[in-house]
Amino acid sequence: MERPFASQEEYLGQVLELCALRLSRMEGNAEEPAWKAQRLERTLRLRSEAALDAGTVIALEYLFRAYQLTDFERHCVYLALAPELDRSFEGRFAACQADRGQLPSLELCLRTFTAQQERQLALLARWRERLPVLEHLFCAGCGGADGRGDQSAGLKLDRRVTAFILDFMSEEPALIGAGELFWPGEPLPELVLHREKLARMLSFAGEQGKGTRLLFYLKGEKLSGRRTLARHFCEQTGRPALVVDVESLLRREGAWDGVLRPILRETVLRRAALIFTGFEHLQDAGEEPPPTEGEGPRPTAREPVSLTVHIRRLLELAAMATDVVFLLSPLPWQPQTPCAPWVRAELELSAPDAGERLTLWEHALSGAALGEGASLESLSNKFALYPGQIAAAAQEARRLRDWAGEECLSDDTLHQACRSQLSHTLGKLASRVNAQYTWEDLILPPEQKRRLREACDQVEFRRRVYDQWGFGRKVAYGRGVSMLFSGPPGTGKTMAAQVIANRLRLELYKVDLSGVISKYVGETEKQLSTVFEEVKKSQSILFFDEADALFGKRSETKDSHDRYANVQTSFLLQKMEEYDGIVILASNFLQNFDEAFKRRLKFIIDFTLPDRDRREQIWRSVLPPELPRDEDLDFDFLARSFELSGSSIKNIAVAGAFLAAAEGVPLRMTHLLRAVQAEQHKAGKSVGREELGEYYHQVQQDLEERTRQE
Ligand SMILES: Nc1ncnc2c1ncn2[C@@H]1O[C@H](COP(=O)(O)OP(=O)(O)OP(=O)(O)O)[C@@H](O)[C@H]1O
Ligand SMILES: [Mg+2]
Incomplete structure (x- = not known):
């Protein structure tokens, strides 16, 4: 049993020693026996395995496992890493390569790995086959990694790979703005709906067995809970989830392969499942494809089929990176080509009904006190919100409550929070009416x-x-x-x-x-x-x-x-x-x-014109309580004498109030009657002695006084 490495540093020290041993024969130390390097390599491997088992993080070994690198590939990574850790290797590489570069070339890697020419050729062929994966590790164009077969060009590790080797927890900057990694055990919204769907997915995955590549197509609108469902699957199967936004990817410059590479590399390094949100952006045939110069497939620009090519390529490359992919889209999907090696399963997440909405509300606001008249049932009935919107509305409602310094969630607050989740452009075609009547x-x-x-x-x-x-x-x-x-x-x-x-x-x-x-x-x-x-x-x-x-x-x-x-x-x-x-x-x-x-x-x-009784009620109700008025306003007379609509009554009341305001006195019967005259005049009706009855003289008097004052 070999003693495990106590730390990554100890391990890396041994790696450098191994590199030095491999190089020494090239440097002319012919007496250095080959078995020394082989023995060192063997102990290196055993000790690192023991270290991994003991829980010591050795990122490089983790990377080897994740990528399932061959012995030769590991050897290449060691040599490429050496100058990053110890600059003196640059000079040694230069010396071994007749001053053709300070980075180890693929050729040098081959020669230091085996002296047999046939073996070297076989390794080279295998290297070419593995290029799509090896490109994750080495900079493009290095050591023939670009497929051009230049074996004398130096191999350089991608910066992200070096960073990962030195710090396992380091983050990929290329994820910013397009992807987010979630580890198992991280906080995750509880799965309130769709539990049976999760169970189905898990049992399907179980039936398919290990090694199957599962492609889940989750059809549903934004905020319908697709992402939460996918993340729960990852959580249950104990793997990290890398959530990637397709739309942001498509906005990136460069070839599709190159855009996908950092994402897929991260998927491998973290052994994550991939969740693609906004997959509809790839399905939308009308959209112009992202530029594809240089590497990868070259669909002819502006041809709808090009996006299908993008989808195919995505699935092809993803199959080398993970065995679980989720595609999230509101569109139906009938792929024209089989998705092999993926086994496809589709699920539809429809909008929740009122009962499900109530469950979501109760869950989102459990423990919060509701104000008088506030009812979650009524909110569920009225607002057809998606699960994500309900969660956000609940959060917004709590915020509004706290900001207002209230104890309970009032009915008003809850409605406001619901509306905050609705974005629409109705205002362009319709005007919002401020509803004030009760x-x-x-x-x-x-x-x-x-x-x-x-x-x-x-x-x-x-x-x-x-x-x-x-x-x-x-x-x-x-x-x-x-x-x-x-x-x-x-x-x-x-x-x-x-x-x-x-x-x-x-x-x-x-x-x-x-x-x-x-x-x-x-x-x-x-x-x-x-x-x-x-x-x-x-x-x-x-x-x-x-x-x-x-x-x-x-x-x-x-x-x-x-x-x-x-x-x-x-x-x-x-x-x-x-x-x-x-x-x-x-x-x-x-x-x-x-x-x-x-x-x-x-x-x-x-809606009929009001009868006498209702007219009286309207007369009484249109005058606000704040309005200063005479005690003896005769509503009975007004209702009896004038067959007016509700709206005319309101107009008259307002006009009468203006007459009173101008005179600086409380509203009197004569103000209202003068306003009646004016209103009826508009309709071509005159209101004279007969209609004014007992008030005729008062109105006349009032008018005379007005004229005199003017
Ligand atoms: N039934 C009523 N009860 C109380 N007030 C009324 C009634 N009908 C009308 N009013 C008063 O008249 C105003 C105008 O009424 P409203 O605009 O609702 O009428 P409408 O039936 O929509 O008329 P239109 O057909 O002209 O659109 C109201 O704001 C209110 O002040
Ligand atoms: Mg109207």
């Missing part, structure tokens, strides 16, 4: 109000009905809530949309129809598709005001260029049904919607 502000007959509440409940109780009560299986399509608000102007349609947004704490976006409708065939559909794509990302309420402009009956279209005639109702219905959230259409003309269309909407709510 149930109390909205004065409607009980029947209509109840229907609005029921519409909200369809969002609030989604999980219970679709997930827990099993309706999800029966309703695969059209789980969203579509509504049509119809009725005369000023009856509260826009207001009701705001009330719903406020109650559900969702954002409300009003689509700018002038920006969407186009007279060009198909263009309006395209714009609408974009609107729906973005609203999906934003999880907002979509509000189409004057919707009849968009979806009016086709039969009424006289001219094919009629700008309102572009949208097929079926197209809109399809888009609405695909969207899980709320879509509200508002219109003054119910008759413009065809029956088939109306049948497919979940709620149709008629």
Whole structure:
């Protein structure tokens, strides 16, 4: 049993001694017997193996094992390393090579390894075969390592390899910006969903047995948990995971082989599994391929097939570096060529349903106190977030809470955190409405109000009905809530949309129809598709005001260029049904919607002009409590005498308040009545003695006084 090396330094000292022995015969010390070097090499190997077993880190031996280097290759690495450790070797190499360089050439390596010519030729041939791997270790163009076969050029170790040999824990600078290495045992987000998928992967790997190269294709959107799943597989199988971003790689300059090399070298050195994120960037056939001059395959530029070549090359080279690769992409993948030697397995990570979202929320916020009214169930129902987004939202919510110095996570904070995860460009096509009205502000007959509440409940109780009560299986399509608000102007349609947004704490976006409708065939559909794509990302309420402009009956279209005639109702219905959230259409003309269309909407709510009682309620509710006013404002009279819409009443109240403010007095009945006159005047109606009744004289008096003052 050989005594193990106590340290890497001791080991490297012996390596230098061995190099010196090998060289001495070249230097003319013919009497130095060859067996001395052979014996030293044998003890070197035994002692280092014993050291590795005892837990001493000898990076170079680790490298030999990882690359499974042959005896000759090890010999080359020793010689190439020698001048890095001891400069005096430079002179000795120069002397042995007739001053043709201070680095050991491949030729010198061969001659110092064996004197037999035949053996040398065999070694050389093997060296050529192994070039793709040996290029990880030696600088390109060295000692024939570039395949040009120049055996007299000096062998130089790649800087990364020297750094690794001297410090096992050193990091590869080429990983910065493109890759990240995770060791087993490092903190890892817990696997809340997809546990059965992990189990399947592990058992599949077990069935395939050792030596199989496993290629897992994880199809799913960003943040769907693909990376966490892959990392858990690595964790369970006890190997480091090297996560590499394909998009960043493609941005790098140089040939594809060269770009991949540092990544693959690290994979070997760390015995890691490879996880490629953003693999879709290689699948996107439209993309221009990275430059490929010099080495590696040379796909003709701009040909879609070139990226396929890149994929093939990637898999080919990766097969020399590891036996587990994960490819992460949202796209389906049908490789045209077989991926041998890889055994391929595909998994799809779909978006979590409301029940799974709740599990994720509960996990992410376990132990955190919730404020009054805050409900994780309601968040899960409303925001279709991916696992990664929920984790980030939970973190953001905690941050907001701590920053505000609060104890609990308030409902507001949670909603804000959810919204922070949604990035969309809806704002370009629709304007965000600041929803300020609440149930109390909205004065409607009980029947209509109840229907609005029921519409909200369809969002609030989604999980219970679709997930827990099993309706999800029966309703695969059209789980969203579509509504049509119809009725005369000023009856509260826009207001009701705001009330719903406020109650559900969702954002409300009003689509700018002038920006969407186009007279060009198909263009309006395209714009609408974009609107729906973005609203999906934003999880907002979509509000189409004057919707009849968009979806009016086709039969009424006289001219094919009629700008309102572009949208097929079926197209809109399809888009609405695909969207899980709320879509509200508002219109003054119910008759413009065809029956088939109306049948497919979940709620149709008629907004009628208010009757006397409701008018009185509206009169009372539109005046803010802060407003200074006379005690004897006669709401009963106002409601009885003027058949006004809610919106007219609001306008009158505001106008009356301005009259009062200008006079510097509290709001009086006469202010309101003068405002009524003005409002009705706009509609071409006059309000005279008869309509003003008992207030006629007061109003007249008031007006006279005003004129006098002016
Ligand atoms: N039912 C109502 N209850 C309370 N206030 C109302 C009601 N209807 C209208 N109002 C008042 O009138 C204003 C305007 O109403 P809103 O914009 O909702 O009408 P609309 O039905 O959308 O009209 P349009 O068809 O012209 O778009 C509201 O902001 C509110 O102050
Ligand atoms: Mg409106």
